Amino acid sequence: MDDRAKRIVETAVELAERDGFQAVRLRDVAASAQVALGTVYKRFASKEEILIAALEQESEKLVTRLGKKAVPGDSSEERVRAVFVAITRGFVRRPNLAKATVRSLASGDPNITERVASFHALITAVVMSAIRGEAVVAQTEWGGDTDLRERQIASILQNVWFASFVGWAGGLHDVSRVLEDVDMAAALLFEE
Amino acid sequence: MDDRAKRIVETAVELAERDGFQAVRLRDVAASAQVALGTVYKRFASKEEILIAALEQESEKLVTRLGKKAVPGDSSEERVRAVFVAITRGFVRRPNLAKATVRSLASGDPNITERVASFHALITAVVMSAIRGEAVVAQTEWGGDTDLRERQIASILQNVWFASFVGWAGGLHDVSRVLEDVDMAAALLFEE
DNA sequence: TCGCAAAATAGAACATGTTTCACTTCTCCT
DNA sequence: AGGAGAAGTGAAACATGTTCTATTTTGCGA
Numbered sequence: 001m002d003d004r005a006k007r008i009v010e011t012a013v014e015l016a017e018r019d020g021f022q023a024v025r026l027r028d029v030a031a032s033a034q035v036a037l038g039t040v041y042k043r044f045a046s047k048e049e050i051l052i053a054a055l056e057q058e059s060e061k062l063v064t065r066l067g068k069k070a071v072p073g074d075s076s077e078e079r080v081r082a083v084f085v086a087i088t089r090g091f092v093r094r095p096n097l098a099k100a101t102v103r104s105l106a107s108g109d110p111n112i113t114e115r116v117a118s119f120h121a122l123i124t125a126v127v128m129s130a131i132r133g134e135a136v137v138a139q140t141e142w143g144g145d146t147d148l149r150e151r152q153i154a155s156i157l158q159n160v161w162f163a164s165f166v167g168w169a170g171g172l173h174d175v176s177r178v179l180e181d182v183d184m185a186a187a188l189l190f191e192e
Numbered sequence: 193m194d195d196r197a198k199r200i201v202e203t204a205v206e207l208a209e210r211d212g213f214q215a216v217r218l219r220d221v222a223a224s225a226q227v228a229l230g231t232v233y234k235r236f237a238s239k240e241e242i243l244i245a246a247l248e249q250e251s252e253k254l255v256t257r258l259g260k261k262a263v264p265g266d267s268s269e270e271r272v273r274a275v276f277v278a279i280t281r282g283f284v285r286r287p288n289l290a291k292a293t294v295r296s297l298a299s300g301d302p303n304i305t306e307r308v309a310s311f312h313a314l315i316t317a318v319v320m321s322a323i324r325g326e327a328v329v330a331q332t333e334w335g336g337d338t339d340l341r342e343r344q345i346a347s348i349l350q351n352v353w354f355a356s357f358v359g360w361a362g363g364l365h366d367v368s369r370v371l372e373d374v375d376m377a378a379a380l381l382f383e384e
Numbered sequence: 385t386c387g388c389a390a391a392a393t394a395g396a397a398c399a400t401g402t403t404t405c406a407c408t409t410c411t412c413c414t
Numbered sequence: 415a416g417g418a419g420a421a422g423t424g425a426a427a428c429a430t431g432t433t434c435t436a437t438t439t440t441g442c443g444a
Contacts, residue, residue: 004392021300025430036393040436047431060304099300106298107359108213108291113363120364149380156352156377163351166298166358172312185348188341188381196422218401228423230404239401 001052005043007033009057012050013097021100024051045111048104052115053148055101061124062090066126066136076131077190084132084161084182087123091165102169120158127154153189160185193245197235199225201249204242205289213292216243237303240296244307247293251314254282258318258328268323269382275322276353279315283357284367294361312350319346345381352377367377 001009010033015024026047030037066086073079076086091098105116129136131150164181167173193201203224207216220241222229236242258278265271283290297308321328323342356373359365 021429026432027430036395037432038394039392041432042391103298103300106295106362108295110363116362117364120359142229152376152380155373156348156380159373160348160351161379163355163358166355167312170298170300170308171302172293172309181347181351184344185351188344190346210391217399228425229402230424231422234421314386 004033004035004039005053008040008043009050009053010037013054013057016051016054016100017094017097020096021051022104024100032179046109048109049112051101051104052112052119053152054097055105055119056115058091058097058101059119062087063122063126063136065090070135071130071133073130075190076133077186079130079133080127080157080186080190081179083126083136083181084157085179087126087161088165088175088178092168099169102166106166119161122153123161124151124158127157156189157182157185196225196227196231200227200232201242201245205246206360206382208243208246208292209286209289212288213243213295219344229323238301240299241304241307243282243293243296244304244311246289247297248310249305250283250289251294254279255314255318255328257282262316262327263322265322265325267382268325271322271325272319272349272378272382273371273375274364275318275328276349277371279318279353279368280357281369284360291361294358300359312354315353316346316350319349324356348381349374349377 007097008029011029012024015028015032024047026040027037029050030040033040040050044053066083071083072080073082091101104112105119126136128150131154161178164173164178168178169173200221203221204216207220207224216239218232219229221242222232225232232242236245258275263271263275265274283293296304297311316327320342321348353370353374356365356370360367360370
């Protein structure tokens, strides 16, 4: 990302955090980033794409933070819980930005399909790491020998988290519910 | 819903089904429904609200259809699978409409929060019925004596389905994946 | 250094969701 | 029947995402 693109994303983040998705007016973004509107569109295909870029930055920071030290917890369930608390808190720290990015995630804009897929994959990978008690790393390659069940559980938990997080973003319930949903799923999936 | 509102929703459905969310241009909707633009806004607060109204119609039909005969299957898992196949197929029959409504569901528009919550509750209720092997009914009241675990499982499955369905709507994967995700979750949640 | 191609800019233009307004039609009460 | 208020209408206006254009600036290879 070149300088201008960085300024654009940075500005969008500020506006989104201050007043949410609709406050990210591209004219304002361009003006604040000291860039022409055409330049914004040279870099990003749509408003959603800018916010997804912001999400990617956030995700990267999140993974970096998580990678600093091993996920705490003596069991998969505990570590999963810890990791979802961290993820959720990380996003909810800037609630309006989080809601704006969720909206972009769910917009269905074909321009960002791959990016959305990457995001889901990233969360799933982090959860995978937590289940196995390994260090959280951004880019993991799991071979076919990987335990299938672990991958399935990670995928399910990721889905549960995402659905509930979207619910939070839409005002259906508050953050505690998101964590409860994930905890509940983890409890049922890890018991036996 | 009065006559005009019905015409509006009906028209929106047609346009959405033909060419998706962006094709639902409210001027066109108004014209096709033989109604003034102001009248559209007298009935619905936003474009999203119109599509949510369409979703409610669809959901109602779906529940009616499901209620016709008992959900087939000898175990909770089988019935859950059957019910999700029916729900998913029901929506995917009109893919563009489904994608448009998903987009509205995830828009975060505060005007529709309750409606979105109702939709989630409806799906969960249907799944609950399937788990218990009871007839599917639109409006069920479960007392506190209801098995907690069943409610939790229903809620988890609903979340998994929703997240995966949103993924389908966003082009992340195709419908079969949605059913695989749900099946996988059901398999893990019902095993023991 | 010069000149050109790529990138950036300012600003207009366009599309469409949403709001507003002045006017007309309808409904219903007396 | 007559009239008041509600509802509907057509059209304009406004906001903002997106596109387009003419002009200027920038960076770079000869």
